[in-house]
Amino acid sequence: xxxxNAIIVLFNFTVIPALAYGSQLALGAIFVTLIYAVLRFANFxxxxxxxxxxxxxxxxxxxFQSLGFGLGFLPTALLTIPFAILxxxxxxxxxxxxVFSYYRIKKSxxxxxxxxxxxxxxVTQALIRIIIGPSDRRFLDGEKFIIKATEFKEMTGxxxxxxxxxTQAITIIVTLVVxxxxxxxxxxxxxxxxxxxxxDNEDLALLSGIDPKRVVLITWVIAGILxxxxxxxxxxxxxxxxxxxFNNMLPIFAAAIVGGIGNPFGAFLGGYVIxxxxxxxxxxxxxxxxxxxxxxxxxxxxxxxxxxxYKFAVSFSILxxxxxxxxxxxxxxxxx
Amino acid sequence: MRNYKNVIAAYSIMIFLIxxxxxxxxxxxxxxxxxxxxxSAVMTIGANIQWGYAGLINFGIMGYTALGGLAxxxxxxxxxxxxxxVGGLNILACIWIIVAIIFVVKFILNRFDKxxxxxxxxxxxxxxxxxxxRVTAAPGIEAIESVDPAKTGFLGGMGLPVLFxxxxxxxxxxxxxxxxxxxxxxxxxxxxxxxxxxxxxIIVSIIKHEEWLARGVKNVIGLKRPAPYEIxxxxxxxxxxxxxxxxxxxxxxxxxxxxxxxxxxQMVIDASSVYVKLCFTGLFLTVVIILxxxxxxxxxxxxxxxxxxxxxxxxxxxxxxxxIVKEHLLIFILGSAIVGLAGAMMVTxxxxxxxxxxxxxxYTFVIWVMVIVGGTGNNFGAILGGFVVWxxxxxxxxxxxxxxxxxxSHLPETNAVRVHLIESAPYFRFLVxxxxxxxxxxxxxxxxxxxxxxxx
Numbered sequence: 001x002x003x004x005n006a007i008i009v010l011f012n013f014t015v016i017p018a019l020a021y022g023s024q025l026a027l028g029a030i031f032v033t034l035i036y037a038v039l040r041f042a043n044f045x046x047x048x049x050x051x052x053x054x055x056x057x058x059x060x061x062x063x064f065q066s067l068g069f070g071l072g073f074l075p076t077a078l079l080t081i082p083f084a085i086l087x088x089x090x091x092x093x094x095x096x097x098x099v100f101s102y103y104r105i106k107k108s109x110x111x112x113x114x115x116x117x118x119x120x121x122x123v124t125q126a127l128i129r130i131i132i133g134p135s136d137r138r139f140l141d142g143e144k145f146i147i148k149a150t151e152f153k154e155m156t157g158x159x160x161x162x163x164x165x166x167t168q169a170i171t172i173i174v175t176l177v178v179x180x181x182x183x184x185x186x187x188x189x190x191x192x193x194x195x196x197x198x199x200d201n202e203d204l205a206l207l208s209g210i211d212p213k214r215v216v217l218i219t220w221v222i223a224g225i226l227x228x229x230x231x232x233x234x235x236x237x238x239x240x241x242x243x244x245x246f247n248n249m250l251p252i253f254a255a256a257i258v259g260g261i262g263n264p265f266g267a268f269l270g271g272y273v274i275x276x277x278x279x280x281x282x283x284x285x286x287x288x289x290x291x292x293x294x295x296x297x298x299x300x301x302x303x304x305x306x307x308x309x310y311k312f313a314v315s316f317s318i319l320x321x322x323x324x325x326x327x328x329x330x331x332x333x334x335x336x
Numbered sequence: 337m338r339n340y341k342n343v344i345a346a347y348s349i350m351i352f353l354i355x356x357x358x359x360x361x362x363x364x365x366x367x368x369x370x371x372x373x374x375x376s377a378v379m380t381i382g383a384n385i386q387w388g389y390a391g392l393i394n395f396g397i398m399g400y401t402a403l404g405g406l407a408x409x410x411x412x413x414x415x416x417x418x419x420x421x422v423g424g425l426n427i428l429a430c431i432w433i434i435v436a437i438i439f440v441v442k443f444i445l446n447r448f449d450k451x452x453x454x455x456x457x458x459x460x461x462x463x464x465x466x467x468x469x470r471v472t473a474a475p476g477i478e479a480i481e482s483v484d485p486a487k488t489g490f491l492g493g494m495g496l497p498v499l500f501x502x503x504x505x506x507x508x509x510x511x512x513x514x515x516x517x518x519x520x521x522x523x524x525x526x527x528x529x530x531x532x533x534x535x536x537x538i539i540v541s542i543i544k545h546e547e548w549l550a551r552g553v554k555n556v557i558g559l560k561r562p563a564p565y566e567i568x569x570x571x572x573x574x575x576x577x578x579x580x581x582x583x584x585x586x587x588x589x590x591x592x593x594x595x596x597x598x599x600x601x602q603m604v605i606d607a608s609s610v611y612v613k614l615c616f617t618g619l620f621l622t623v624v625i626i627l628x629x630x631x632x633x634x635x636x637x638x639x640x641x642x643x644x645x646x647x648x649x650x651x652x653x654x655x656x657x658x659x660i661v662k663e664h665l666l667i668f669i670l671g672s673a674i675v676g677l678a679g680a681m682m683v684t685x686x687x688x689x690x691x692x693x694x695x696x697x698x699y700t701f702v703i704w705v706m707v708i709v710g711g712t713g714n715n716f717g718a719i720l721g722g723f724v725v726w727x728x729x730x731x732x733x734x735x736x737x738x739x740x741x742x743x744x745s746h747l748p749e750t751n752a753v754r755v756h757l758i759e760s761a762p763y764f765r766f767l768v769x770x771x772x773x774x775x776x777x778x779x780x781x782x783x784x785x786x787x788x789x790x791x792x
Contacts, residue, residue, distance in 0.1 A: 115708060
């Protein structure tokens, strides 16, 4: 019984949150990696682009709520995602037309692209703050929990309970659906193949008649979908605050590089690697251990490897280690 | 000579703008802006050495700035004796453990060939070391942090004059740059950018959360100053006489003695803050001028030519027998040390150390915009960039407010759009900086004052 309790403690406080957080990171990381593979630059506006898409979802959620639309027990935000995606793609295409396309045609070095994306980051951040302001917003409605700890305890008769928030379940399910559709698209359809060809060897792809404009367009469309969904899921799970989104860019980059930048599947797994590492290293194992050990051996300290303040530092350290030992990432990335 | 005309014109405009602020807002604000412009200029010189001379992207500027600020606390604050008594031993033990870990890892790396076993043993040494560190440090840290937590709760510094901290800040930042450079300099350009960005974030989070070191997010206030305090000036006779002399014509216009005294008091208060800021301006200006002379000399020396050769064509330079790895590391250290100096200067100017305020937006990306806008590879350009961008950063909000009021003046006061726009006026600075950067990148990628190569 104690053993079961221990497992449940671990599951409740580490595995479930890590899966949800990992899914959010994974979506962002695939976004980064796609832009890197096809458009060939590190996009420093990643976090703010995700924030921009989420902003539309937040505004539309408030609007729908005022109209009385809703999905019952599901959050209204799910209903607004398609509209938010459309706005996001529109914004990305405008940015691409007026900013990035010039450097792409000139074949500028990646460094210049990165600096330009810093400019885009500033502009996006300004727009977000001017439109919606920098404050913290919660836009989750509908049912909050799928399983509550007390219900679980009653059901099973165990001393520890599992809490499953609806946002966590939605995050994991939506991520799996979106990512599998995307992989199907990249690997099985003709357009997806042409995208991969363009990413592998631009000149050869152009020679075989692939239209670069179309590839770029589709990349931004997929990027818009991933950025918005990732952003909205994160916002539903925690809360929407522009500054936090900017900071999230850092673990997302870490995930993309750990997985091997330019490799979407690597980025997907990289998100979970980072999330699990962050949570496992900063979790206090006291309760977990106290179930496994006999009573008189119960530990005094929290048994925490690092305090939760260092959550981000853990993912960055992993990144530094990966860069040192295997710069191409765990799953071989495309470029270095 | 024609080339210098641009430079002189650009700087004259900049000085004129700051004088305008002095006339329309107040001299105190103008001097605050000028001081920050000078600090930014030091940072841009540092970033420009790395990016303009050698083409290294360092997005970790925030980390070095924070380290420079930490140096001010470590050097100038009086040591807290009680903290040293209760926990100093543990902290010293920890330093020895860290040194031991480094030596053991080095020994393993040197002694054994590359193998899986070696990787695992290095990893286990580090992991075991961290656990040992935590066990040793925990009681000490707890004891230190409980020593009068409202005021101290940290080890304090060395109690030296604050100007030493500028040198120490530069050394500290340079030392860190050495470690980071050893780790990350082999990476490709955009990887290096990401890696340095993340490492800077780690440094700031350590400074933020290790309260025994510098009180973390609880901030250290009331740091020493290399300039007199306003309150002392206001009570010293020579200063009051000086103010009376300067404003004698104005004072003579006032008839009643009590009014005159009141006016004089106000003038003394204003003048004292201006005087203190002028002292800082003098110090900062000295630093900027010294750095400018040194960097200009370096740029046009054989060493500067070597750096540019490496930047423009690594393979050719390498074929000529130049040690690229060594040169990159050297320039990474030099640039970072200058940024650390600037960080120490900034904290000295503010008189307080607030680790919570170090954010990559303000301390990394804005500095980069300064370098790009001003002119990469040209020190005059980089300094000008520091001035222009900092001026915009500060003045964008008032200007935006003015424009919003102008364009929405036909709307009623309570109009939702107008109220919302006025509330969000501070955020227009991001917009101005972002659009400015994009325009410069597109239409004048070499910056306002481009790099100039003197043929010899």
